[in-house]
Amino acid sequence: MVKAPGTFSFVHAADLHLDTPFSGVAASAPFVAAALRDASLRAFEAVVQIALSRKVDFVLFAGDIYDGAERGLRAQIEFLDGLQNLSDAGIASFIVHGNHAPLDTGWSAISSSWPELVTIFPAVDDHLSAPAVVPVIRDNVQIATVQGLSFKERSTTENLARLYRRPEGPGIHIGLLHCNVEGSPSVHSNYSPCSIKDLLDTGLDYLALGHVHDRRILHGDGAPGDPWIVYPGNTQARSMNETGAKGVYVINVADNVIDDPEFVACDEIRFVQREIDTSQIESIIELVENLRHVEQESLARAESRSIILRVTLVGRSELHAELARGDALGEILATLRARPPAAAPFCWWEQIVDRTQPAVDLDEIRARGDFAGDVLRLTDEYLRNDDARVAMLKQVAAAIPRGLKREFLVLMDDPDFAVDLVTEARLRALDEILGD
Ligand SMILES: [Mn+2]
Numbered sequence: 001m002v003k004a005p006g007t008f009s010f011v012h013a014a015d016l017h018l019d020t021p022f023s024g025v026a027a028s029a030p031f032v033a034a035a036l037r038d039a040s041l042r043a044f045e046a047v048v049q050i051a052l053s054r055k056v057d058f059v060l061f062a063g064d065i066y067d068g069a070e071r072g073l074r075a076q077i078e079f080l081d082g083l084q085n086l087s088d089a090g091i092a093s094f095i096v097h098g099n100h101a102p103l104d105t106g107w108s109a110i111s112s113s114w115p116e117l118v119t120i121f122p123a124v125d126d127h128l129s130a131p132a133v134v135p136v137i138r139d140n141v142q143i144a145t146v147q148g149l150s151f152k153e154r155s156t157t158e159n160l161a162r163l164y165r166r167p168e169g170p171g172i173h174i175g176l177l178h179c180n181v182e183g184s185p186s187v188h189s190n191y192s193p194c195s196i197k198d199l200l201d202t203g204l205d206y207l208a209l210g211h212v213h214d215r216r217i218l219h220g221d222g223a224p225g226d227p228w229i230v231y232p233g234n235t236q237a238r239s240m241n242e243t244g245a246k247g248v249y250v251i252n253v254a255d256n257v258i259d260d261p262e263f264v265a266c267d268e269i270r271f272v273q274r275e276i277d278t279s280q281i282e283s284i285i286e287l288v289e290n291l292r293h294v295e296q297e298s299l300a301r302a303e304s305r306s307i308i309l310r311v312t313l314v315g316r317s318e319l320h321a322e323l324a325r326g327d328a329l330g331e332i333l334a335t336l337r338a339r340p341p342a343a344a345p346f347c348w349w350e351q352i353v354d355r356t357q358p359a360v361d362l363d364e365i366r367a368r369g370d371f372a373g374d375v376l377r378l379t380d381e382y383l384r385n386d387d388a389r390v391a392m393l394k395q396v397a398a399a400i401p402r403g404l405k406r407e408f409l410v411l412m413d414d415p416d417f418a419v420d421l422v423t424e425a426r427l428r429a430l431d432e433i434l435g436d
Helices: 030-053 073-088 196-201 284-301 319-324 328-336 362-366 371-384 386-399 402-412 415-434
Strands: 008-013 058-062 092-096 118-120 132-138 141-148 172-178 206-210 216-219 228-231 247-254 262-265 269-277 306-314 347-354
Touching (some): 008 030, 008 141, 030 073, 030 269, 030 306, 058 141, 058 206, 073 092, 092 141, 196 216, 196 228, 284 306, 284 328, 284 347, 319 328, 371 386, 371 415, 386 402, 386 415
Parallel strands (some): 008 058, 058 092, 092 118, 206 228, 269 306
Antiparallel strands (some): 008 247, 132 141, 216 228, 247 262
């Protein structure tokens, strides 16, 4: 069946970080180290498979293809193989380079042998002051254009978005860019900063961004025809701070209208962080049972991926003292790691973090004549007496900054919220007063 010119699809990927070393976790066990070393490359293979099986028209790579400017040889060869497979299937690839592998550093073993349907966008320099615009042609009709700019050097602080313009001609107009949109420089390195307005001002229909490792749709879920501004996030998580599924967006276009981006996971290994409230757990044996249960549950939720698991123990608990004895945590961890898995999907216990607090006897404190006793007796009144609690919350609301006040007043209407707030606040206050 011949598709209408305005009906097609593409994959938007970014931040592949091929050959990521995983320095923190890799030292743990040989089978984990080997799996992690391959994970970024397997994730890229999955991107190629998604493009092939969905029969998309082209694939966008929005920067940080390689993890370092050094570009490991293995990563380069596997990347080239993947692009060749796409090209052989008639699927074009468009690539910009970002801060992790800018154009003018490192080396490239494959620069002279890119497959036919691959476009690598150059960086701005003395000869180039605007992005190159490449048309996508199907059955002699232009269905889209893609424009992009690479980073010339690592620290590109110029606002590259201002150089993008809507070209003449039919089809969907796409801008491919590695950039930091209204980002906090403390969280994401402030390379090529720009605002949402800068991106809207380009007049383009789809801004395919890279750099931020969480997937985010910054604009476009409004009216049909509204421009889309999208970060797909990275294809494979790189550390304990990057939890949950990672993948690409598949974008379907029907009659020149871009449908909601469809997230498709392509990661190989997932990082998972969980908490266990230990306040009802009475023994180390019971704790280990709970930890094993969390392991099974986390694996079941990971869609057949292997996981790297960190569990944080919280809550006031009798266990607090037991966990502090000797190397209890180390021994529990060794127990959980004792049965190495034969095959993927596996669970690797990365760490157990103890944030438990000592159990407190509220009746004993209440009976005391000191400040801690006063705090308990006062908050008992708030928990028992609805009017007293509402009056207290009104005083709190008066002290809350304007921007947050409306949100607080909405929450305050929920009686459960108010009770939880008082319960939590008094435990924190007791911690401060009593110390550890
Ligand atoms: Mn990146």
